[in-house]
Amino acid sequence: xxxxxxxxxxxxxxxxxxxxxxxxxxxxxxxxxxxxxxxxxxxxxxxxxxxxxxxxxxxxxxxxxxxxxxxxxxxxxxxxxxxxxxxxxxxxxxxxxxxxxxxxxxxxxxxxxxxxxxxxxxxxxxxxxxxxxxxxxxxxxxxxxxxxxxxxxxxxxxxxxxxxxxxxxxxxxxxxxxxxxxxxxxxxxxxxxxxxxxxxxxxxxxxxxxxxxxxxxxxxxxxxxxxxxxxxxxxxxxxxxxxxxxxxxxxxxxxxxxxxxxxxxxxxxxxxxxxxxxxxxxxxxxxxxxxx
Amino acid sequence: xxxxxxxxxxxxxxxxxxxxxxxxxxxxxxxxxxxxxxxxxxxxxxxxxxxxxxxxxxxxxxxxxxxxxxxxxxxxxxxxxxxxxxxxxxxxxxxxxxxxxxxxxxxxxxxxxxxxxxxxxxxxxxxxxxxxxxxxxxxxxxxxxxxxxxxxxxxxxxxxxxxxxxxxxxxxxxxxxxxxxxxxxxxxxxxxxxxxxxxxxxxxxxxxxxxxxxxxxxxxxxxxxxxxxxxxxxxxxxxxxxxxxxxxxxxxxxxxxxxxxxxxxxxxxxxxxxxxxxxx
Numbered sequence: 001x002x003x004x005x006x007x008x009x010x011x012x013x014x015x016x017x018x019x020x021x022x023x024x025x026x027x028x029x030x031x032x033x034x035x036x037x038x039x040x041x042x043x044x045x046x047x048x049x050x051x052x053x054x055x056x057x058x059x060x061x062x063x064x065x066x067x068x069x070x071x072x073x074x075x076x077x078x079x080x081x082x083x084x085x086x087x088x089x090x091x092x093x094x095x096x097x098x099x100x101x102x103x104x105x106x107x108x109x110x111x112x113x114x115x116x117x118x119x120x121x122x123x124x125x126x127x128x129x130x131x132x133x134x135x136x137x138x139x140x141x142x143x144x145x146x147x148x149x150x151x152x153x154x155x156x157x158x159x160x161x162x163x164x165x166x167x168x169x170x171x172x173x174x175x176x177x178x179x180x181x182x183x184x185x186x187x188x189x190x191x192x193x194x195x196x197x198x199x200x201x202x203x204x205x206x207x208x209x210x211x212x213x214x215x216x217x218x219x220x221x222x223x224x225x226x227x228x229x230x231x232x233x234x235x236x237x238x239x240x241x242x243x244x245x246x247x248x249x250x251x252x253x254x255x256x257x258x259x260x261x262x263x264x265x266x267x268x269x270x271x272x273x274x275x276x277x278x279x280x281x282x283x284x285x286x287x288x289x290x291x292x
Numbered sequence: 293x294x295x296x297x298x299x300x301x302x303x304x305x306x307x308x309x310x311x312x313x314x315x316x317x318x319x320x321x322x323x324x325x326x327x328x329x330x331x332x333x334x335x336x337x338x339x340x341x342x343x344x345x346x347x348x349x350x351x352x353x354x355x356x357x358x359x360x361x362x363x364x365x366x367x368x369x370x371x372x373x374x375x376x377x378x379x380x381x382x383x384x385x386x387x388x389x390x391x392x393x394x395x396x397x398x399x400x401x402x403x404x405x406x407x408x409x410x411x412x413x414x415x416x417x418x419x420x421x422x423x424x425x426x427x428x429x430x431x432x433x434x435x436x437x438x439x440x441x442x443x444x445x446x447x448x449x450x451x452x453x454x455x456x457x458x459x460x461x462x463x464x465x466x467x468x469x470x471x472x473x474x475x476x477x478x479x480x481x482x483x484x485x486x487x488x489x490x491x492x493x494x495x496x497x498x499x500x501x502x503x504x505x506x507x508x509x510x511x512x513x514x515x516x517x518x519x520x521x522x523x524x525x526x527x528x529x530x531x532x533x534x535x536x537x538x539x540x541x542x543x544x545x546x547x548x549x550x551x552x553x554x555x556x557x558x559x560x561x562x563x564x565x566x567x568x569x570x571x572x
Contacts, residue, residue: 033384035391083556092330092383093555096508099332100551103505107544220501224395227388235384262403269396276377276389 004135005257006250011141013249014148015210019203019222020229020241021155022196028236029172029192030085032094036076036102037200037226038219042109044069044201045208045218049120058124058209062147065205066198073197074190076101085189102220109216118214125209144206151202152242155195159238168192172236228268232275234282243284305422306491307534312425313487314530318510318522319432320479325516326440327472328452330383333374333390334507336397337367337477339499341484343401346413346494356419356489363485364478371477372470379469386473394504401496412495413488420489428482429523436519448472502544509547512554515561524563 023037047065052058080097129138159165170178171188179185200219207222208214228248233240251271252264259267275283301308317334324331345363348354354362374393378386401407408414439445447468450458459465488494506529514525529550533543554561 033388080552080556090383092387095330095384095387096512097552097555099505099508100512100548100555102548103502104545104548104552107502107542107548111541111545217501221395224392227392231385231388260403262399265396265399269392272389272392273374273377276374276381276385280377280381280385 001257003133005253007135007137008141009250009253010246011137011145011249012210012253013246014145015203015207015245016225016229016249017242017245018148018151018199018206020226020233020245021152021238022199022203023226024230024233024236024238024241025155025159025192025199026196027230028238029168030077030081030189031091032081032085033091033098034077034081034196035095035098035223036073036080036105037098037196038223039102039105040069040073040197040200040219041204041207041222042106042216042219043072044204045214046113046204047201048205048208049118049214052121052124062202062205066202069201069204070194070196070198073193073200077190077193082186082189106216106220113216115215115217119212120208120214140209144210147202147206151199155199156238158195164191224265225268228272231272232283234284237282237284240282240284244282247283301422307530308422309420309425309487309490310530311527312422312429313483313490314507314510314526315429315523316425316432316479316483316486317507318514318526319429319436319519320476320483321507321511322516322519322522323436323472323476323479325511326445326452327448327468328383328455329379329469329472330387331375331390331473331476332387332504332508333371333393334476334480335499335501335504336390336394337371337480338484338487338503339394339397339401339494339496340366340370341481342488342494342499343407343413343484345485346416346488349416349419349489350413359489360482360485364481367477367481367484368474371473375470375473379466379473391501391504394500398496398500401499408495410496412493412498414493416488416492416494418490418492420486422490425486425490428486432479432482433519433523440519444468505551506544506547509550509554511561513550513562515558515563517560517563521561521563525561528562 019041022040023034026032026034026037044065047068048058048061051061051064056064076098080101081094084094084097125140125143129136130142157165159168167178167183167188170181170183171185175185203222204219207218225248229241229244232247233242233244248268248271251267255261255264255267317338320334320337321331341363344366345359348359348362349356370393374389375386378389401412402410440448447458447463450461450463451465451468455465484499510526510529511522512525513529514521514523516522529547532546
C-alpha cells in the first residue's frame, strides 16, 4: 500500500517538476513571473487533443503540441514583455500584465470552446499495467515518467552542458554584461520563452494523459502546484524545482491516501507558507534572495 | 422615494449592490498598490469575510451589527499569516502567495461539506441594505482620503517610489507594509460580509482566480492617484457589461485586456488627478 502510494507520488511529482521547470527557468533568466505560463499548459493539452483526434499518433502529437505551446510563448513574450524589458520595468509590472493576459486568454477560450471537460481519444496508450513487486504501474504512467525524465535531462544538459546554456546562465546573472559580451539577449529571451512554453505544453499533454480531463482552466489549477514547487525549490533554481516537484507529488498522494483527498491542495499551500516563514530562499536555497 | 426611482431600484438592485461592493474591493486593492505592494488576495479575503460572516449568521444567529466587524477577523488572520513572511522578501513573493491563497481556499470551500461544498451557502438573510453598503464605502473613502493626505500617506507614497530611500528616511518599511495589508484585508472582509448579506447566496467560485484579477483591473483602470480613482474604475467595469448585455461572455476578457493596456499604456489610470497635499 505504502509502496504503491510512493510510486504514484513520484509519478505525479515528475509531471509537477516538469511543469514547474519552465516557470522557474523563465524567472531565473528573464526575471519575470509569467502567469501566462498556465495557459501554455492548457494550450499543449488542447493541441494534443486536436492532433490525436485527427488521427495523429501520440508519439508525434506530443512533440508537435510542445512546439506549438513554445511558439505561443514566444509570441506572448514578444507582444507583452519585450516592451517592459526594454523599459526596465519592475517585476510587478510584468506580473500584472501577464495576469491580465492570462485571464483574457482563459476567458476567451472558455467563451469559444465552452467550459466542458474533454477527453483524449481512447486507446492512445496501451491499457495494460505492469506488476513490479506488487506495485501496479500503468503504461501511461511509465510513458509519463520516461517523457518527463528525457525532457528534464535535456533541459539540464542544455543549461549546464552547452555553450548556449553558458549564454543563458550569463544572461540570468547580468543581462547588460551578457549583451556586452556579444550575446544576443533578445534572441536568447525568445529561445528561453520557447523552451519554457514547450515544457509547459509537454506537461499539459502528460497530465492530460494521466487525468484525462482537458478544459480551458486546467492550467490555472496547475499554477498553484507551480507556485508551491518554485518557491519550495527556490525561485529560479532548476534542480530545486525538480526535487520540490517530486516532494509535492509524494506529499499530495500521501495526504489523499491517509488523510482526506480534499486536503491535498491545502497541504501544498501550507508547505509553501511554512517555507516562506522559515527558509524563504527555498528548501535547498543557497543564493541570497532579493530582499526588499 | 418617488415611484419611478423605486422601480428603477428594484430592477437594478443587484447592480446597485455590486457598485458598492466592488467600490470597496477596489479600495482594498488601492491601499496595497498605493504603498507599492501587489497583493492578489483581495478575493480570498473577501471570501473569508463572506463565509465567516454567513456562518456567524446562520449557525450562531448573531445580530448583523456584530457580524459585520467580526467578519474582518478571519481575513486579517490570513493576511498576517501570509504577509508576515513575504513582506520581508521582494514583492513577487506576496503576489504569488496571495494568488495561491485564493486557489487553496476555493478548494477548501469546495471540499468541506459544512461549508456547503460546490453548492455554497444559501438562505443568508438580506440584512445589508444598499444604504448601509454605500455608507461603509463612503466612510472608507473619507478615511483613506484623510490618511492619504497625512504623513502616513506620504510615507506610503515614498515607499511606492523607492523602498530603500524611504527606509533611509526613517520609514519603518515592514510596518507600513503590514498595516497596509491588514487594512486591505479589513476592507475586503467587509465587502465580503456585505455582499453575502445582500445577495443571500455565496459559492466557492465567487472568490477564486477570476474575481481576484477583476479586482486588480478596477484599480489599474482607475489609477491610484486618489482613493476616488479605483472606485471610478470599479464602477466603469461594473456598469460596462450591464450596458453591453450581448457581450456577457466576454466580460472577463475585457477585464484582462484592461489590465494589459493599463500597465503598458496608461500607468496612471483614467483619473490621474492626484490628491492635494499640504507642503511639509
